[in-house]
Amino acid sequence: MSLQSSANEPAIELVGIDKKFGAVHANKNINLSVGKGSIHGIIGENGAGKSTLMSILYGFYHADEGEIRIQGKPVTIRDSQAAIAAGIGMVHQHFMLVENFTVLENVMLGAEGGQLLAKGVAGARKELKRLEKDYGLEVDPDAVIEELPVGSQQRVEILKALYRGAEILILDEPTGVLTPAEADHLFRILQVLRDQGKTIILITHKLREIMAITDTVSVMRRGEMVATRKTAETTVAELAELMVGRRVLLRVEKGDANPGPVLLSVKNLTVKDGRGVTMVDDVSFDVRAGEIVGIAGVAGNGQSELLEALAGIRKPVSGEILIDGKPVEAADPALLRQLGLAHIPEDRHHMGLVLKFEEYENSILGYHHDPRYGHGAMLDLDAIRRQAEEQIEKYDIRPPNPRLKTANFSGGNQQKIVVAREIERDPKMLLIGQPTRGVDIGAIEFIHRRIIEMRDAGKAVLLVSVELDEIRSLSDRILVMFAGKVVGEKSADADEQTLGLMMAGIAA
Amino acid sequence: MSTASVPLPAWINYGVIPLLNLILAFFFSGLVVWAIGENPFEALNFLIQGALGRGDAIGFTLFYATSFIFTGLSVAVAFHAGLFNIGSEGQAYVGGLGAALVALSLDHYVPWYVTMPFAVIGAALFGAAWAFIPAWLQAKRGSHIVITTIMFNFIGAALMVYLLVNVFIVPGKMAPETRTFLAGGQLPKLDWLMALFGMKLGPAPFNVSFIIALVMCYLVWLLIWRTKLGYEMRTLGVSPTAAIYAGIPYVRTVIIAMLISGGLAGMMSLNAVMGASARLQVEFVAGAGFVGIAVSLMGRSHPVGIIFAALLFGILYQGGADLSFEMPNITRDMIVVIQGLVIFFAGALEYMLRPAMVRLYQTATGK
Numbered sequence: 039m040s041l042q043s044s045a046n047e048p049a050i051e052l053v054g055i056d057k058k059f060g061a062v063h064a065n066k067n068i069n070l071s072v073g074k075g076s077i078h079g080i081i082g083e084n085g086a087g088k089s090t091l092m093s094i095l096y097g098f099y100h101a102d103e104g105e106i107r108i109q110g111k112p113v114t115i116r117d118s119q120a121a122i123a124a125g126i127g128m129v130h131q132h133f134m135l136v137e138n139f140t141v142l143e144n145v146m147l148g149a150e151g152g153q154l155l156a157k158g159v160a161g162a163r164k165e166l167k168r169l170e171k172d173y174g175l176e177v178d179p180d181a182v183i184e185e186l187p188v189g190s191q192q193r194v195e196i197l198k199a200l201y202r203g204a205e206i207l208i209l210d211e212p213t214g215v216l217t218p219a220e221a222d223h224l225f226r227i228l229q230v231l232r233d234q235g236k237t238i239i240l241i242t243h244k245l246r247e248i249m250a251i252t253d254t255v256s257v258m259r260r261g262e263m264v265a266t267r268k269t270a271e272t273t274v275a276e277l278a279e280l281m282v283g284r285r286v287l288l289r290v291e292k293g294d295a296n297p298g299p300v301l302l303s304v305k306n307l308t309v310k311d312g313r314g315v316t317m318v319d320d321v322s323f324d325v326r327a328g329e330i331v332g333i334a335g336v337a338g339n340g341q342s343e344l345l346e347a348l349a350g351i352r353k354p355v356s357g358e359i360l361i362d363g364k365p366v367e368a369a370d371p372a373l374l375r376q377l378g379l380a381h382i383p384e385d386r387h388h389m390g391l392v393l394k395f396e397e398y399e400n401s402i403l404g405y406h407h408d409p410r411y412g413h414g415a416m417l418d419l420d421a422i423r424r425q426a427e428e429q430i431e432k433y434d435i436r437p438p439n440p441r442l443k444t445a446n447f448s449g450g451n452q453q454k455i456v457v458a459r460e461i462e463r464d465p466k467m468l469l470i471g472q473p474t475r476g477v478d479i480g481a482i483e484f485i486h487r488r489i490i491e492m493r494d495a496g497k498a499v500l501l502v503s504v505e506l507d508e509i510r511s512l513s514d515r516i517l518v519m520f521a522g523k524v525v526g527e528k529s530a531d532a533d534e535q536t537l538g539l540m541m542a543g544i545a546a
Numbered sequence: 547m548s549t550a551s552v553p554l555p556a557w558i559n560y561g562v563i564p565l566l567n568l569i570l571a572f573f574f575s576g577l578v579v580w581a582i583g584e585n586p587f588e589a590l591n592f593l594i595q596g597a598l599g600r601g602d603a604i605g606f607t608l609f610y611a612t613s614f615i616f617t618g619l620s621v622a623v624a625f626h627a628g629l630f631n632i633g634s635e636g637q638a639y640v641g642g643l644g645a646a647l648v649a650l651s652l653d654h655y656v657p658w659y660v661t662m663p664f665a666v667i668g669a670a671l672f673g674a675a676w677a678f679i680p681a682w683l684q685a686k687r688g689s690h691i692v693i694t695t696i697m698f699n700f701i702g703a704a705l706m707v708y709l710l711v712n713v714f715i716v717p718g719k720m721a722p723e724t725r726t727f728l729a730g731g732q733l734p735k736l737d738w739l740m741a742l743f744g745m746k747l748g749p750a751p752f753n754v755s756f757i758i759a760l761v762m763c764y765l766v767w768l769l770i771w772r773t774k775l776g777y778e779m780r781t782l783g784v785s786p787t788a789a790i791y792a793g794i795p796y797v798r799t800v801i802i803a804m805l806i807s808g809g810l811a812g813m814m815s816l817n818a819v820m821g822a823s824a825r826l827q828v829e830f831v832a833g834a835g836f837v838g839i840a841v842s843l844m845g846r847s848h849p850v851g852i853i854f855a856a857l858l859f860g861i862l863y864q865g866g867a868d869l870s871f872e873m874p875n876i877t878r879d880m881i882v883v884i885q886g887l888v889i890f891f892a893g894a895l896e897y898m899l900r901p902a903m904v905r906l907y908q909t910a911t912g913k
Contacts, residue, residue: 351790370793371790371791372792375793381791383791385787388785389790390788391788392781392784393785394784399777403792404792404793406792407774417777419772
């Protein structure tokens, strides 16, 4: 299994890494060797142990057994400082940046070089210039982070790692938050870094990215490293099978839609965001029973605000939302739930779940007044835990423990908790935002099937996703949003290019 | 950073770590005592003897603890809803008005056990009323509850002094206080409870409100962890955005949480006003509202933790008073320093020992 991943000497080697969290065996005897100056991909389902392994490498956790060797020398990584000292840099999925600091200030943070800033600032600015030039990482050092697009923020994270002298760069799901163009830009940067001799470990769910950019790839499944391949010698289908241990459908199979009467109707809806900027501009459409309407668009073109307005979270400025032909009177999520509208929100960390709660407590979020979960003022904990256990069983949520803190579930399993809660209510209408963001292939397939089942059961489904593949494979009709307006409607078989041009606001 | 997410068993989290914090606090207090030229071990002995050595000492300790349980619960309930209620002091003070009005109106006519339920309601209503305006301002206007509740402590104090000096004062007397309640307006002492353990209560004002406090502990536990309202409060407290998503009404939940919090603070007056002095006096709260913040923090906002933390502060109050009597070098102010060290180590530095404990635990269990 310790197939040398490159002809070069290994930059980093993991030998027999083993880690348990109580009964959960997160990493089982992991062996990995990544050659210097190569891009190595690690793929696996959520909960397969990728993040644990990288956390061990970065000093967040300590392995129970095993050894880490860097440039051939065994090292002990007690904490992130030790990891940085060993030349390991990490770019987290959720950025670790001070939002109201400038790029330069963020890069210097923790490496200011003395009590007075002036000298350090000058040095850092010079070093930043050099790094930008060497690696093509153009970012304005005086820009404030919160004003930068996500892609640039990520480049700042990479700059931070390089500034601290990282030779080995770990990127955890780096493209999850990026537009396709930004992702391409990132890949070009990674290639430059590799050509300059840096070693890159890329953790991702997306097989396309693995194929596009890595030199070698390792597959993890249920805590084990099941295979390592040269990327050129493998295929998407093989990797997908290795990941889940069975063949997966990359495209969802579904029959024709049988659209019924209009259940959800939007008329001339206009929504502004917190800053008073118009995000949804005079939008009208219908969703019928038994169909999936997909909303395609580059992130930030008003889809999020549209979804929030429909769910009652954000009050529209003007326009109407009709359910069963009757106007919805108030922007009130509780009222909308009573009318049969379920909502899988885009942001499961801040909306769909309370991460500090135990799993079973989240299984009733929004539905806690249901008489099934307790009469009068009281909650019936037995009933709640029973139905939580049923959902865990039915949706294969792992680990199957309703008393576990929700934050301790992996991303895909967290999403399953939300999906289970919303779908098991048997709603009439379902709003879905980014159903599979940060979710592994096995869970994607599972969630997609559930969505199709909802449609076939005669529910009205509105799907918002920045993954065009997802929109195309699930939707019966596709609406394209650009700059707050619906710029066109296409059938499900519209080709990617046409949709892409519409999403870019070029053609209607 | 690396150890914060590692779960520790409850007996370490809630047993070993608080105990070590306490030992550290006493160690540094000992250094302070030693520095002013007294024997720290002797001082500790006086403190413990003074708080727990005799029946009446225990009675005083439990009397103080009773007040701290009420105010600790008050702070905890608001805290679960994400609100930092600094106003328990003022709410307890105004709550005293409710208790006193009930006692003054009923004590001529009925025995204490008839007065008591009305007094509980009166104290809670007045305390809640005093919390209502800050709650409304927070919920509707976004005025920060910390600021408004602090302000209301001052307003409450001024109001009570005005009422006691100009309205309730007994004609011809100099002291700003109401008349003494008759037996029908007093809460009887729990001397029988002490007698069960073979101890004499003596002059200590340990009274029935202790039992009311324990009942409230149970009711608060029920509220927070077993009711829909408690679920909504906790959701709001931990994740306001998830609360919006779940359709939990912000204004209603904030106001109700603060009303309950204020009501619990108000009930503290049952102990001081009806249980101890049998009249409403100025400044009767004497800082119990602020101690409630420390008690809630140390008790991790859980009723059981609050009982233990309230007992600890009861010991410090009563034992401290005795200590400064026995060792004149150790003034009341020194006692406050010791209390401050306990709050510092047990509350504010709660997480100081945690990383070391995690390492120790991991080594010991071989993980």
